[in-house]
Amino acid sequence: MSLNKRELLLALAALGAGAMLPAAAQQAGAPDLSAGRAIGDAYRAANAGEDWGAIRAELAPSGLDAAAIARLRSLAAADFSAGRVFVHEGWRLSRTEGRLFALLAAA
Known part of the structure; x- marks a missing residue:
């Protein structure tokens, strides 16, 4: 199973993370994904040992x-409740959101 960029953006927007992207990245067409990729790259750097194929399958198995x-959404809420957060330039993201951004960065 492979998530494409559109699916990743949909997931991020559905989780509310889309609000962190610049307005240009939220518009239809050819969005500027540089802000999302920067977050994803930072998450990947901080979690270099993660198995990204397994994470992709875990987050959206079907x-x-x-x-x-x-x-x-439930996973992100559980992450916040358990203190599983990733902080990037002052933004507090759930581990789930960080992983989605990391998948976006690799897409």
Whole structure:
């Protein structure tokens, strides 16, 4: 299973992380994903030992649909409750959000 850029952006937007991207990255067409990729690159650098193929399969095992978005929201909420956060330039992200940005950076 492979998530494409559109699916990753949809997941990030559904989690509310889209608000962290510049307005240009939220518009249709050819978005500027540099801010999202910078967050993803930072997350990857801080978590170099992660198995990104396994994470991709874990986050959206059946693809990205309404059920997957709801599950991702639950995972992000659980991350915050458990203190599993990633801080990048003052932004506090759940581990799930950080992983989605990391997948975006690799896409």
